[in-house]
Amino acid sequence: MxxxxxxxxxxxxxxxxxxxxxxxxxxxxxxxxxxxxxxxxxxxxxxxxxxxxxxxxxxxxxYSSEQNVASKSREQVKQELADAVRTGDIAHYSGQHMNEIYVQG
Incomplete structure (x- = not known):
């Protein structure tokens, strides 16, 4: 060969x-x-x-290197939102909270 x-x-x-x-x-x-x-x-x-x-x-x-794990239930988050709306503790686009801008006398 x-x-x-x-x-x-x-x-x-x-x-x-x-x-x-x-x-x-x-x-x-x-x-x-x-x-x-x-x-x-x-x-x-x-x-x-x-x-x-x-x-x-x-x-x-x-991009977080860790997985986000929910520590609160949906109901807890909804309750916190309702409380924040009621008290005016929500951020305004100006950077202040609503209860700081619209002070109740």
Whole structure:
């Protein structure tokens, strides 16, 4: 066998094995999987910014590294809102609270 034949056989065998290794993948990614991966990337900031960095690196304050866990129930939050509306302890766009702007005499 000549050197050329051995090389040709080695290339053919390598190509065959590489093709089978690629075929062993779990199949194509579904549309739903891609949408879920995109939603997760947007949520965590793992999307590239036009500067070349990731969004969570550029705007680190906007992307928390920890998961937010609700510590109050929906009813507790609604009750706090109702109390704040009643007492005027709600922020006005000027930066003051409503009860500071509209003082009851």
């Amino acid at each position: 000549t050197r050329t034949q051995v090389s040709a056989i080695a290339i053919a065998l390598g190509t065959l094995l590489a093709g089978q290794a690629m075929a062993a993948d779990n199949g194509p990614t579904t549309r739903a999987q891609v949408k879920a991966e995109l939603a997760e990337a947007v949520r965590t900031g793992n999307i590239l910014h036009h500067s070349g960095q990731r969004m969570n690196e550029v705007y680190s304050a906007a």
